Amino acid sequence: MNPLELTLGIMTAVGGFVDISELVFAAKAGSTFGYALIWVFAFATIGIIVFSEMSGRVAAVAKQPVFNLMRHRLGLKLGLVTLIASVISSLITCAAEVGGVALILNYLTGAPYLILAVGLTVALIASIWVIPFEWIERSYGLLGLFMVVIAAALVAIHPPWHQIASGFVPQVPKGLTTKELLTFGYFAVAIVSAVMFPYEVYFYSSGGIEEGWSIKDLLTNRLTSIVGMGLGSLLAISILASSAQLFGPTNIDPEIPGTAALQAAIPFGKWGLILALLGMFFAVAGAAVETCLANAYSIAQFFGWKWGRHKKPWEAPRFTITWIALFIAALAIVLTGVDVMTLVEFAILFSILVLPLTYLPLLLLAGDRKFMGQYANGAIAKVLGWFYFAVVGCAAIAALPLYFLTSGGNG
Amino acid sequence: MKPDGRIKLVSELLDLPLIDSEGRYCGVVDDVELDGAAGKTLRPTALLVGPGAYSGRMPGWVMALVRLLAGSRITRVPFSKIRTIGSAVELEVPGEAVGLNKSEDRAERWIPHKGAL
Numbered sequence: 001m002n003p004l005e006l007t008l009g010i011m012t013a014v015g016g017f018v019d020i021s022e023l024v025f026a027a028k029a030g031s032t033f034g035y036a037l038i039w040v041f042a043f044a045t046i047g048i049i050v051f052s053e054m055s056g057r058v059a060a061v062a063k064q065p066v067f068n069l070m071r072h073r074l075g076l077k078l079g080l081v082t083l084i085a086s087v088i089s090s091l092i093t094c095a096a097e098v099g100g101v102a103l104i105l106n107y108l109t110g111a112p113y114l115i116l117a118v119g120l121t122v123a124l125i126a127s128i129w130v131i132p133f134e135w136i137e138r139s140y141g142l143l144g145l146f147m148v149v150i151a152a153a154l155v156a157i158h159p160p161w162h163q164i165a166s167g168f169v170p171q172v173p174k175g176l177t178t179k180e181l182l183t184f185g186y187f188a189v190a191i192v193s194a195v196m197f198p199y200e201v202y203f204y205s206s207g208g209i210e211e212g213w214s215i216k217d218l219l220t221n222r223l224t225s226i227v228g229m230g231l232g233s234l235l236a237i238s239i240l241a242s243s244a245q246l247f248g249p250t251n252i253d254p255e256i257p258g259t260a261a262l263q264a265a266i267p268f269g270k271w272g273l274i275l276a277l278l279g280m281f282f283a284v285a286g287a288a289v290e291t292c293l294a295n296a297y298s299i300a301q302f303f304g305w306k307w308g309r310h311k312k313p314w315e316a317p318r319f320t321i322t323w324i325a326l327f328i329a330a331l332a333i334v335l336t337g338v339d340v341m342t343l344v345e346f347a348i349l350f351s352i353l354v355l356p357l358t359y360l361p362l363l364l365l366a367g368d369r370k371f372m373g374q375y376a377n378g379a380i381a382k383v384l385g386w387f388y389f390a391v392v393g394c395a396a397i398a399a400l401p402l403y404f405l406t407s408g409g410n411g
Numbered sequence: 412m413k414p415d416g417r418i419k420l421v422s423e424l425l426d427l428p429l430i431d432s433e434g435r436y437c438g439v440v441d442d443v444e445l446d447g448a449a450g451k452t453l454r455p456t457a458l459l460v461g462p463g464a465y466s467g468r469m470p471g472w473v474m475a476l477v478r479l480l481a482g483s484r485i486t487r488v489p490f491s492k493i494r495t496i497g498s499a500v501e502l503e504v505p506g507e508a509v510g511l512n513k514s515e516d517r518a519e520r521w522i523p524h525k526g527a528l
Contacts (some may be wrong), residue, residue, distance in 0.1 A: 071426045131528060304460075312527045314524045
């Protein structure tokens with residue numbers, strides 16, 4: 001295990017953890033319910049760590065990414081349903097990320113939003129075309145670390161640490177009306193969906209194959225999952241806590257993604273704001289790249305095409321055409337003028353519906369001794385895996401009713 | 412697993428990815444061709460690869476859609492060309508030798524061969 005590689009991997013995971021949905025829902029959760037939803041972030045983070053570790057282990061041991069084996073496990077019909085659902089979910093998520101980055105660029109430059117969206121998509125396509133895989137992942141992830149300024153801002157405003165600490169204890173605030181209780185439930189489901197997006201697992205396992213992981217990389221996989229995603233989650237929690245401290249008492253509703261950047265502007269002024277916006281730009285642009293590639297990985301792996309960005313684009317031609325087409329489709333959604341927040345809400349809804357279909361075959365594969373031998377799921381991974389599968393199943397059932405009953409969390 | 416042993420067709424072969432002797436993905440086992448007759452031993456003779464091989468595994472209206480979008484091509488890969496069966500089916504020949512990779516080759520003509528580091 002190379003310590004430099006491991007550190008870079010962990011830092012990349014930290015910088016790449018936050019995407020547009022986490023940014024929006026962390027800020028809104030903090031301003032609406034104070035610190036009471038911190039535990040949901042922590043709880044969902046353990047879930048994504050469990051499944052990411054599993055998918056990385058399957059990639060390292062069976063040498064196959066999740067979607068290659070998903071079809072074998074689920075069969076052609078159910079596999080195709082899963083593929084279609086995950087492609088729709090990741091496409092909407094990608095459109096939300098592209099729209100989100102264009103909005104952030106709009107804050108930074110003042111240029112028209114839709115023109116920025118077109119320019120940005122061209123730039124993202126060019127970056128995937130030109131840069132080798134490991135540096136695509138690292139450059140966006142590492143530059144996303146500018147967002148640490150938001151965590152530093154939280155420390156600078158001297159928040160009530162005991163209240164933040166008590167937010168890690170599972171709770172439902174007392175004295176809520178039925179409507180508020182439903183809204184709390186909707187936020188909890190949305191946070192679980194945002195943290196456990198299915199594309200993250202597809203991207204992580206395919207990334208493991210791209211980087212040629214083998215059994216000797218199992219420790220790297222475990223540490224990257226646990227430490228990288230754990231620290232990334234703390235970044236998202238700092239957005240929530242800052243929002244609770246700064247926006248909640250003044251009844252500010254952080255309706256647009258850029259509001260979170262103001263958290264750094266309050267203690268650090270103009271440079272705090274610029275650093276936060278830059279961090280958000282690279283983190284969300286990285287998420288756009290990940291969702292698009294994850295989608296192309298899924299399609300190529302399902303049909304047995306050559307895939308991977310460790311190859312030159314012309315060496316995996318159908319994969320290349322697919323990711324370019326998906327970026328263009330995401331841009332087309334943005335160009336319809338649909339609001340970014342609406343896209344974020346749809347992305348959250350579709351994702352939570354897809355989550356059980358994503359995680360069931362992964363659980364079965366990672367526990368299958370025929371494929372995994374001695375590296376099959378142990379007792380802890382089995383218990384945690386099935387527990388979180390039950391949780392995402394319940395969340396998937398509750399998501400649509402909660403969305404309609406609360407008008408998408410707006411009460 | 413060697414291809415001459417006993418094989419559970421559905422759980423150990425169907426829908427597995429195919430990797431050729433150059434280490435390239437070149438399709439998925441969409442169906443299996445069997446030789447034999449009722450009451451006699453059935454032997455798998457070839458893997459069938461391509462959208463045409465979905466027929467019988469999908470409802471009719473889905474197949475009509477598949478034919479419209481992807482055609483009905485089927486490539487037959489003789490069982491004798493299989494090296495091992497595990498988490499993927501590994502072939503002992505390049506994909507081109509058994510008629511695979513044609514769509515990839517056609518798609519490659521559309522991609523500029525420059526600009527990538």
